[in-house]
Amino acid sequence: MSLMKDAGLKISIDSMGSIFGTWSGSSGDRIDGRPVATGSHIDAVPRAGAYDGTLGVLGGIEAIRSLKESGFKPLKPLQVIMFTSEEPTRFGLSCISSRAMAGALDAQSLARLKDVNGTTFVEAAHGAGYALDFEDEKSIIASARQHAFSAFVELHIEQGPELEADRIDIGAVTAIAAPSALQVRFSGSGGHAGALLMKYRNDASLAASELAIELEKAVLSTQSHDTVGTVGKWIIEPNAINSVPREAYLEIDIRDIDKARRDYVLDRIRNATETIAHKRKLQYTFEVLNTDPPAQADKAIVEAIQEGAKRFGLSSKSMVSRAYHDSLFMAQLTRMGMIFIPCEGGKSHRPDEFASSDDIANGIKVLAYTMAKLAGGESHQHSEL
Numbered sequence: 178m179s180l181m182k183d184a185g186l187k188i189s190i191d192s193m194g195s196i197f198g199t200w201s202g203s204s205g206d207r208i209d210g211r212p213v214a215t216g217s218h219i220d221a222v223p224r225a226g227a228y229d230g231t232l233g234v235l236g237g238i239e240a241i242r243s244l245k246e247s248g249f250k251p252l253k254p255l256q257v258i259m260f261t262s263e264e265p266t267r268f269g270l271s272c273i274s275s276r277a278m279a280g281a282l283d284a285q286s287l288a289r290l291k292d293v294n295g296t297t298f299v300e301a302a303h304g305a306g307y308a309l310d311f312e313d314e315k316s317i318i319a320s321a322r323q324h325a326f327s328a329f330v331e332l333h334i335e336q337g338p339e340l341e342a343d344r345i346d347i348g349a350v351t352a353i354a355a356p357s358a359l360q361v362r363f364s365g366s367g368g369h370a371g372a373l374l375m376k377y378r379n380d381a382s383l384a385a386s387e388l389a390i391e392l393e394k395a396v397l398s399t400q401s402h403d404t405v406g407t408v409g410k411w412i413i414e415p416n417a418i419n420s421v422p423r424e425a426y427l428e429i430d431i432r433d434i435d436k437a438r439r440d441y442v443l444d445r446i447r448n449a450t451e452t453i454a455h456k457r458k459l460q461y462t463f464e465v466l467n468t469d470p471p472a473q474a475d476k477a478i479v480e481a482i483q484e485g486a487k488r489f490g491l492s493s494k495s496m497v498s499r500a501y502h503d504s505l506f507m508a509q510l511t512r513m514g515m516i517f518i519p520c521e522g523g524k525s526h527r528p529d530e531f532a533s534s535d536d537i538a539n540g541i542k543v544l545a546y547t548m549a550k551l552a553g554g555e556s557h558q559h560s561e562l
């Protein structure tokens with residue numbers, strides 16, 4: 178917020194705790210209408226790097242600051258947003274605030290979300306000192322849905338290896354893959370690892386293992402490299418070397434740019450869960466946390482990004498985003514575009530994630546150019562940006 182203030186932006190915080198920094202032009206500017214917005218998130222996954230999300234927030238502030246400094250006269254407000262809870266790290270669900278903004282999260286679903294300590298989103302929000310005017314999930318959601326935009330453009334590291342491998346400076350995102358998240362729990366009787374003979378066991382961890390292998394098989398059976406599936410979270414109880422696992426809890430992430438293909442894998446996993454539990458005489462629960470549709474970027478924004486890259490002498494290519502972003506939900510509200518920059522070795526969601534200052538500067542220039550073009554003011558063709 179102090180960086181936003183230093184850049185001369187007006188700060189507001191919404192009911193979900195998302196922070197908005199807005200520049201409504203200088204005195205005498207004919208500013209009107211809905212903002213052209215950018216932004217991303219600063220929350221993180223466990224053992225994360227420093228660039229995922231943070232680039233889009235700090236880069237957004239810098240893009241608007243440099244447009245101001247260049248004498249740009251916008252016709253629409255320019256805004257940078259720092260979204261709350263893009264990562265599912267704390268509450269299990271991804272993109273919580275942009276999901277709410279887009280009307281894709283209802284009060285009941287928000288009320289069900291709890292962190293590992295059993296703290297609800299509202300309790301956490303109040304504890305952090307925001308949403309104090311809102312008593313319950315219903316009023317929080319109603320307020321979060323009040324936002325309106327004329328366009329949204331997010332700057333992000335690619336999180337994959339393509340740009341670096343092809344020696345391309347800028348990725349103009351055309352679509353964002355459709356993510357889904359499942360929660361599966363197998364429950365058995367447990368027992369003593371020495372005394373309980375194999376024939377008497379219903380080992381929850383073995384059921385989980387079979388399901389993980391079935392996921393890989395289902396994903397590979399589509400024969401498309403766009404289908405991916407991951408069992409990223411795996412908790413067994415009692416997690417002791419001399420106890421047969423009594424419980425196994427899995428969180429499963431399945432994505433594809435093709436929704437039908439993604440749903441085919443999901444259905445196979447649903448059926449496999451039932452079959453494996455039955456065969457191994459276990460109880461089970463199977464919950465689909467989210468099955469989000471893919472999003473398409475706006476053609477004119479993709480072109481503006483490519484044009485911006487060209488103006489600064491940068492190479493660019495169009496590509497899909499296999500990671501999800503708040504842009505997935507912003508696309509349900511307004512015209513959306515995303516700018517990718519290379520990251521070293523395509524590494525992300527790892528502590529050694531890295532993007533160079535040159536690549537970061539390139540991304541911010543193209544972001545500033547694109548926002549200027551969308552905000553429609555005079556002199557959006559600044560070569561000195």
Ligand code: GLV
Nearest residue numbers: 264499500501502
């Ligand atoms: C976002 O971090 C994602 O998992 O794609």
Ligand code: MN
Nearest residue numbers: 222229264526
């Ligand atoms: Mn991430």
Ligand code: MN
Nearest residue numbers: 229230333502
């Ligand atoms: Mn991110």
